[in-house]
Amino acid sequence: MRDRFSRVLSQCSADYAEIRFEQSQTTQISYRGGKLEEVSRSYSSGGNVRALVGGGWGFACFNSLERLSHYVALAVRQAKLAKGEAFELPRREPVVDVVEGRVKKDASGIPLAEKKKLFDEYNSAMLTSPDIQDSRIAYRDVRRRVIFASSEGSYIEQEKPDLTLRLTAIARGNGEIQQAGLSLGSVGDFSAVENLHTAAKEIARRAAALLHAPQVKGGEYTVILDPILGGVFVHEAFGHLSESDYVYQNEPLQQVMVLGKRFGGKHLNIVDDATIPGLRGSYKYDDEGMPAGKTYLIREGVLVGRLHSRETASRMAEEPSGNARAINYLFPPIVRMTNTFIEPGNASFEEMLGEIKEGVYVRDWYGGTSSLEMFTFSAGEAYMIRNGKLAEMLRPVVLTGNVFVTLSNIDAIGSDLDMNQGGGCGKGGQSPLPVSNGSPHIRIRHCLVGGG
Amino acid sequence: MKKQREQLLRLLGSAGKKAEQAEVFAVSTEMAPVHFEANRLKQIQSQESTTIALRIFREGKVGFAVGQGAGDVETLVDMAVQTAPFGPRANFEFPSVKDYPRIDVFDAGVPRLTMKQMVELGSELIARVREHTPDLLCDVGVTRGISSVYLVNSRGGEADWEESFFSVTLEGMLVQGTDMLLVGDSESSCRFSSDVSPLAGRVITQLERAKSTAALSPGQMPVIFTPLGVASALLVPLVLAFSGRAVLDGASPLKGRLGEEVFDPKLTLWDDATLSYRLGSCPCDGEGVPSQRIPLVSRGVVANFLYDLLTAALAGKKSTGSGRRMGDRLPAPGISSLVIEEGRGQFEDMVGDIKDGLVVEQLMGGTQGNLLNGDFSGNVLLGYKVERGNITGRVKDTMISGNVYQVLKEIIAIGSEARWVDGIFRVPHLYCPRLSVATKA
Numbered sequence: 001m002r003d004r005f006s007r008v009l010s011q012c013s014a015d016y017a018e019i020r021f022e023q024s025q026t027t028q029i030s031y032r033g034g035k036l037e038e039v040s041r042s043y044s045s046g047g048n049v050r051a052l053v054g055g056g057w058g059f060a061c062f063n064s065l066e067r068l069s070h071y072v073a074l075a076v077r078q079a080k081l082a083k084g085e086a087f088e089l090p091r092r093e094p095v096v097d098v099v100e101g102r103v104k105k106d107a108s109g110i111p112l113a114e115k116k117k118l119f120d121e122y123n124s125a126m127l128t129s130p131d132i133q134d135s136r137i138a139y140r141d142v143r144r145r146v147i148f149a150s151s152e153g154s155y156i157e158q159e160k161p162d163l164t165l166r167l168t169a170i171a172r173g174n175g176e177i178q179q180a181g182l183s184l185g186s187v188g189d190f191s192a193v194e195n196l197h198t199a200a201k202e203i204a205r206r207a208a209a210l211l212h213a214p215q216v217k218g219g220e221y222t223v224i225l226d227p228i229l230g231g232v233f234v235h236e237a238f239g240h241l242s243e244s245d246y247v248y249q250n251e252p253l254q255q256v257m258v259l260g261k262r263f264g265g266k267h268l269n270i271v272d273d274a275t276i277p278g279l280r281g282s283y284k285y286d287d288e289g290m291p292a293g294k295t296y297l298i299r300e301g302v303l304v305g306r307l308h309s310r311e312t313a314s315r316m317a318e319e320p321s322g323n324a325r326a327i328n329y330l331f332p333p334i335v336r337m338t339n340t341f342i343e344p345g346n347a348s349f350e351e352m353l354g355e356i357k358e359g360v361y362v363r364d365w366y367g368g369t370s371s372l373e374m375f376t377f378s379a380g381e382a383y384m385i386r387n388g389k390l391a392e393m394l395r396p397v398v399l400t401g402n403v404f405v406t407l408s409n410i411d412a413i414g415s416d417l418d419m420n421q422g423g424g425c426g427k428g429g430q431s432p433l434p435v436s437n438g439s440p441h442i443r444i445r446h447c448l449v450g451g452g
Numbered sequence: 453m454k455k456q457r458e459q460l461l462r463l464l465g466s467a468g469k470k471a472e473q474a475e476v477f478a479v480s481t482e483m484a485p486v487h488f489e490a491n492r493l494k495q496i497q498s499q500e501s502t503t504i505a506l507r508i509f510r511e512g513k514v515g516f517a518v519g520q521g522a523g524d525v526e527t528l529v530d531m532a533v534q535t536a537p538f539g540p541r542a543n544f545e546f547p548s549v550k551d552y553p554r555i556d557v558f559d560a561g562v563p564r565l566t567m568k569q570m571v572e573l574g575s576e577l578i579a580r581v582r583e584h585t586p587d588l589l590c591d592v593g594v595t596r597g598i599s600s601v602y603l604v605n606s607r608g609g610e611a612d613w614e615e616s617f618f619s620v621t622l623e624g625m626l627v628q629g630t631d632m633l634l635v636g637d638s639e640s641s642c643r644f645s646s647d648v649s650p651l652a653g654r655v656i657t658q659l660e661r662a663k664s665t666a667a668l669s670p671g672q673m674p675v676i677f678t679p680l681g682v683a684s685a686l687l688v689p690l691v692l693a694f695s696g697r698a699v700l701d702g703a704s705p706l707k708g709r710l711g712e713e714v715f716d717p718k719l720t721l722w723d724d725a726t727l728s729y730r731l732g733s734c735p736c737d738g739e740g741v742p743s744q745r746i747p748l749v750s751r752g753v754v755a756n757f758l759y760d761l762l763t764a765a766l767a768g769k770k771s772t773g774s775g776r777r778m779g780d781r782l783p784a785p786g787i788s789s790l791v792i793e794e795g796r797g798q799f800e801d802m803v804g805d806i807k808d809g810l811v812v813e814q815l816m817g818g819t820q821g822n823l824l825n826g827d828f829s830g831n832v833l834l835g836y837k838v839e840r841g842n843i844t845g846r847v848k849d850t851m852i853s854g855n856v857y858q859v860l861k862e863i864i865a866i867g868s869e870a871r872w873v874d875g876i877f878r879v880p881h882l883y884c885p886r887l888s889v890a891t892k893a
Contacts, residue, residue, distance in 0.1 A: 026780065029538075033701035038516065039538040041531040042780040045521035046501065059497040063521035078496035081567055085492070116538050133702040170703050170824065177705055177825040218853060218890030219670065249490035250589055252627035330499055367820030372625075373632040376817035376831040376851075396822055398829040400851050401892075404630050450829045450853040450890045 005149035008069055014051035014058075014076045016089055017151045020287065021047035021065065022329050024144035025108065029115060031123050031137035039112060046329045047147075051075040052089070056082030059332045087314045092290065094153035099284045101159035107141035107190040108161065115139070118194065125200035126169045131208035133172035139165045141188060146287075154289040161188025162280060162434050164422065167200055171207040178210035178395070180380060183365075183422025185280050185434070192421070206381065213393045216382065218450040222359035222443065223399065224352050227418035229362050229379055230439025234270055234342050235425070236368040237375040237403045238263075239437075242272070242297045242305075243323075243335040243427075244312035246372060253372075256404075261303045264407040267345045270298040272307060274322060274338035280421050280434040281338035288333055290322040298407075309335050327430040334428055341438035345413030352412045352443045359385040360449055365423070366396060376400040398450045406444060414440035456480070456502070460602060463506060463525045468606050470533055471508035471515070475546050475605040477738060477777065478504045483597035483617075486570045490589045491578050496567055505777065506532045509542035514762070518780040543765040546605035552735035552742055555613075556728040561644040562596050562616035570594040573648060577622060580652035585626060585659050588635075593621040596644070601734070609740045617731065618644045619875065622655055633662055633846065634833060636814075637680065640875035642729040658813060658834060666837035666845030668891050674809040674864070675852065675887040676802045676838075681812035682882055683873040687790060688819045689826045689856045690721075694748050695785045696759040696774075700767050703824050705857060709754050716863040717752040718795055725773065725788030731875040732788030738777035743788070746772050758785040791878040795866025802865055802883040804841040810889060811836040811843065812852065821853075829853035849892035859884050 005019050023045040030038045048061035049072045058078030060071040107115075119137050126135040141163040148156045168181040180203040186192030225233055240246070247253050274282050274292035283292050288310050295305045308316070309324035312335060324333035353361070361383045368377025382394040417440045424432020460476050467474035483499040501520060506528050508515045515536030519528045574592045582588055597617035604610045619640030626633040635658040639651045677685060698704035706714065725743035727733050736742050739761050747755040759767065760775030760783050776786035803811070810832070817830035832850040836843045859882075867881030 028780070032697070033703075036538065037540060038782045039535040040516040040518065040780060040782065041535055042518035043520070043523050043527065043531070045523065056493065057495040059495060061497075061499045061501070063500060063502050065522070074498060078498065078567065081571065082486075082493050082496045084494060112534065112538055170701075172702055175705065177703065177822070179822060179824060218851065218888055220892060245489075249492070250625070250627065252587075252629075253632075256627070256630050330501060332495065332497070366822075367817065369817045369820065371632070371634050371816055371833055373630065374816065374831050374833065374849075376820070378817070378820040378829070396827075398817065398821060398851065398853065400817070400831040400849075402630075402849060446892070448849060448851055448890055448892050450851040450888075
């Protein structure tokens with residue numbers, strides 16, 4: 001394969017070209033309506049050629065390698081037509097490497113019958129609560145091998161296993177429907193989704209309790225976010241704004257996102273780090289063959305870095321950060337987050353809580369999205385805070401705000417950093433990309449809260 | 453094409469030896485998107501992919517496997533055989549239909565379109581919109597695509613058709629200090645259109661209405677949803693609730709309410725897979741059941757739910773031809789094109805009627821709440837304040853929350869001009885008497 005790719009690439013007339021080829025096998029199991037709904041297996045193989053000519057990109061993807069030189073020629077033609085403003089790709093030594101996935105308990109090797117037995121147990125655990133009308137389980141494991149070859153001489157093979165599980169309990173009563181869920185994930189390690197029987201019971205109990213919970217009165221509150229929701233917040237509210245493809249051609253936004261600018265208090269540190277072993281957003285090389293990095297986005301409240309592809313780094317005269325990723329061969333790599341988190345501080349949960357007269361404690365996530373400046377995300381679990389104490393449970397709430405204001409309204413950061421592995425990120429039609437998010441408990445003043 | 457057809461029939465034959473019934477569904481797609489970023493041409497792409505799905509009934513149970521790219525017939529059969537012991541009970545039969553009514557979903561103009569023409573079209577759109585607002589940064593996508601679909605089963609059923617796809621999308625951003633205004637819209641159907649004026653016009657209207665900002669006080673107030681607003685806030689919960697599967701599971705608030713007046717009598721809603729040149733249209737669904745128009749709400753009364761073969765059999769109903777295939781999943785009940793019947797209201801009259809209120813053009817995060825219950829809540833990404841009968845500017849830091857069933861229970865007026873949103877929703881303006889609005893002090 002290596003010889004063939006390098007031969008084709010060496011004959012190509014582009015300034016730069018690369019081939020990505022991948023093969024994957026997926027197993028999916030889903031439960032619905034209280035029983036097993038679907039078990040399916042799939043395989044996929046395909047690749048793409050990306051070519052750069054005078055600043056414009058061409059991209060051709062295919063299922064079969066048979067006519068590889070045809071697709072290379074096509075990508076070059078497209079790149080010539082697209083010709084944009086020229087730039088120099090940042091120089092890096094070519095890399096030749098093979099990265100095997102190291103998985104404790106490889107999910108793809110576990111028989112279907114064993115997986116089904118475990119999920120049957122979770123399903124029964126959720127259905128033991130009498131108000132539960134419906135239970136859903138969505139499980140997926142993928143084994144993927146990606147080959148990357150570039151005209152600069154890089155040749156990298158990487159194993160990229162992934163696994164996700166979501167459990168949802170749906171309660172029904174008085175014509176209303178409420179739900180509670182749990183999302184988990186791992187780098188293909190099945191043990192991450194074992195021993196969840198108690199958790200499955202707990203989400204069923206919570207879904208049933210929501211039927212009797214009141215709705216929050218919309219308005220501004222002081223809120224405490226748990227590590228899961230804090231992670232969603234940092235991803236949605238700030239992470240996307242750090243992706244340089246939004247910034248590099250947008251001069252007014254560059255003025256806003258100027259390095260050295262203060263965004264929050266001295267206690268605020270935000271990091272994106274693809275080098276932490278065993279997290280879903282981790283890898284050794286990104287989809288442009290750049291080594292993964294750890295990037296401080298905010299250090300002591302000040303903007304100090306951002307996420308780059310080779311192109312955005314070059315155009316902004318900054319260092320590449322190894323953040324160009326593609327969900328699969330059908331798409332070109334774009335600037336994405338990896339494992340994004342707020343570093344721990346030293347506030348305790350009790351201290352944060354004790355100082356709040358009226359507020360909301362929000363936990364767990366339903367979803368979230370952002371439009372750069374504005375972000376919104378929803379909490380799966382919420383409680384009123386009255387006079388420094390947790391009070392009644394609320395229906396799910398939605399939080400929204402302006403990132404520039406909200407980051408400076410974070411007034412306490414806990415010490416209990418935890419990474420959530422159950423999420424997936426969507427951007428530019430590429431969803432869901434494996435990422436992880438994390439945070440300690442954080443407290444935010446003046447946050448706009450609406451009923452879910 | 454012929455070579456592929458032979459391979460698919462060989463797959464069906466091979467599967468037939470190990471199963472009581474078998475079905476092969478294959479889609480080959482060629483897409484060519486052209487992307488502009490920040491007003492500049494950025495990337496030209498081409499994508500080719502073929503997906504083959506095999507569904508079998510083996511020892512009374514459904515097995516399922518999907519393949520993309522290189523892989524031989526036997527691999528797929530083996531994978532389907534492996535899953536069958538765990539699959540749902542095979543409680544239906546594959547349809548033996550061969551003749552379907554003709555539905556126009558292919559425009560020969562689409563494959564003839566060159567990359568150069570697509571680039572010109574994108575440039576023209578950007579130029580039109582920037583004539584109005586020179587500082588606007590536009591991301592534009594112009595995409596053409598064609599798919600050929602082939603479905604064949606062991607009971608003699610067979611369907612095959614070609615679809616074309618053409619879309620133009622614009623997202624514009626205007627940054628002033630730390631204030632960001634986001635505008636945007638899109639147009640997509642099976643047919644090529646060289647006229648970008650309607651799309652440019654809609655974006656310019658957004659820019660015009662959002663020229664200044666206006667402060668809104670929180671509380672209950674009348675709200676007008678534009679067609680984009682309806683699609684971003686209200687339709688996803690409805691799509692879920694009309695699924696026969698959700699009804700069967702008890703996860704739909706509409707369970708047990710067939711024939712009941714759940715909505716305002718002004719509301720009539722249907723699903724229609726037979727409309728010419730619409731993205732959701734096709735001669736038959738992903739299981740070979742002929743397409744039809746299915747009334748969902750008739751003058752406020754719940755009229756039908758959507759069924760695929762398996763769900764219909766479980767519920768004791770007939771398939772409505774709504775078995776949709778998504779990615780590498782089994783067919784499941786889903787919409788084709790969702791159409792809300794036009795009413796008699798004029799947008800200007802709705803605005804004129806409001807003393808203090810809000811127009812919602814784009815809701816962000818509208819689908820992140822408890823959708824099953826019909827709850828929606830989100831940030832008004834683009835919306836306008838109405839004061840004494842006039843739009844006075846764009847609102848910021850504003851959030852709306854509500855429940856679809858409450859909102860659609862009492863509608864003051866439905867607009868007389870519906871339009872297509874996202875290529876699959878045909879929606880008019882909706883004018884609602886009150887909704888809860890939260891804003892930052």
